[in-house]
Amino acid sequence: MVVRQSKSSVRYLLLVSALAAVLAACAADPNADNFMPDEPVETLYNKAMDSMSAGDYKEAAKKFSEVDRQHPYSQWAARSQVMEAYAYYKNMDYDDAIKSLDQFIELHPGSDDVGYAYYLRALCNYERILDVKRDQTYAKEAAKNLQNVLSRFPDTEYSKDAALKLTLINDHLAGAEMEVGRYYLKQNLYIAAIGRFKTVIEKYQTTSHVPEALERLVECYVSLGILEEAKRNAAVLGHNFPGSDWYQDAYKLLQSGGVIIEKK
Numbered sequence: 001m002v003v004r005q006s007k008s009s010v011r012y013l014l015l016v017s018a019l020a021a022v023l024a025a026c027a028a029d030p031n032a033d034n035f036m037p038d039e040p041v042e043t044l045y046n047k048a049m050d051s052m053s054a055g056d057y058k059e060a061a062k063k064f065s066e067v068d069r070q071h072p073y074s075q076w077a078a079r080s081q082v083m084e085a086y087a088y089y090k091n092m093d094y095d096d097a098i099k100s101l102d103q104f105i106e107l108h109p110g111s112d113d114v115g116y117a118y119y120l121r122a123l124c125n126y127e128r129i130l131d132v133k134r135d136q137t138y139a140k141e142a143a144k145n146l147q148n149v150l151s152r153f154p155d156t157e158y159s160k161d162a163a164l165k166l167t168l169i170n171d172h173l174a175g176a177e178m179e180v181g182r183y184y185l186k187q188n189l190y191i192a193a194i195g196r197f198k199t200v201i202e203k204y205q206t207t208s209h210v211p212e213a214l215e216r217l218v219e220c221y222v223s224l225g226i227l228e229e230a231k232r233n234a235a236v237l238g239h240n241f242p243g244s245d246w247y248q249d250a251y252k253l254l255q256s257g258g259v260i261i262e263k264k
Contacts, residue, residue: 041071045080052083057091060084078104082113085120094124115153119162122146126165132176139176143169167206174204174213181216190220211237215246215253222253230254 039047048063064084068077081104088097101121105114122145128138146169149162181196193216200213214237221230234250241247 038070041067041074041076044070045076048080048083048087052087052090057087058093061087061091061093061096078108078111079113081108082117082120085117089120089124089127092127094128097121097124115149115156115158118145118149118152119156119158122149122162122165126169129169129172132172132179136173136176139169139173143173170204171207171209174200174207174209177204178209178213178216181213185216185219188223190224194220211241211244211246214241215250218250218253222256227254 044063044067048060048067051057051060051063061084064080064087067074067080068084071077081100085097085100085104088094088100098121101117101124104111104117105121108114111117122142125138125142125145129142130136130138143166146162146166149156150159150166153159177196177200181193181200184190184193184196197213197216197220200207200209201217204210214233217233218230218237221227221233231254234247234254237244237247237250
């Protein structure tokens with residue numbers, strides 16, 4: 001016997017099935033708990049700022065993201081993108097901060113906040129600089145970012161701090177080169193050491209490491225028996241840093257190699 005269902009029964013079953021499917025999808029969605037109902041833009045922005053003030057930077061970033069998602073064409077949207085990045089920065093989620101800043105810079109190149117975006121991007125790398133014995137990728141990227149701030153936004157409030165930090169990074173990078181150069185020198189790998197010390201003199205010539213780099217070059221050249229080069233670098237050292245201990249050491253090295261120069 002065939003049982004026929006009424007049209008209303010069929011519609012009811014279809015409705016129940018659709019509802020079950022929606023509930024199952026929500027249960028399976030890992031972001032379901034993160035869903036925020038739409039709110040007025042001012043309310044949502046102020047809640048994000050409250051989270052920032054409370055030090056809950058992760059929650060603040062999520063709320064600033066919601067401002068942009070729920071109100072993409074409002075005057076608050078672009079500002080929220082920058083604040084989202086700043087919240088990530090404060091939470092030390094530097095990769096997420098850089099991702100947000102790159103998106104903001106691409107979408108709003110003419111914004112009044114774009115200079116700050118470049119500056120904050122530099123800080124995300126600056127905060128991750130490692131000591132001179134470690135990899136210097138973040139230091140080099142921070143230096144490039146800070147130079148970008150100085151070139152693009154020289155008259156902004158960020159340029160002064162960018163210049164100061166760039167000076168510190170250059171001294172740090174010179175120190176990293178010196179660390180490797182000293183290692184090569186101890187291993188009697190003079191040609192490799194010379195390359196490192198020359199990099200300091202040519203690329204980081206305003207840093208505090210230059211006097212030592214010149215003296216180390218004298219050491220290398222004396223060890224290799226290239227006395228004219230040793231004498232030339234000692235002369236540069238004596239001309240620029242006549243009263244330094246590094247010049248005194250270079251002078252003694254040249255004397256031990258049989259080279260006579262006029263002491264400064």
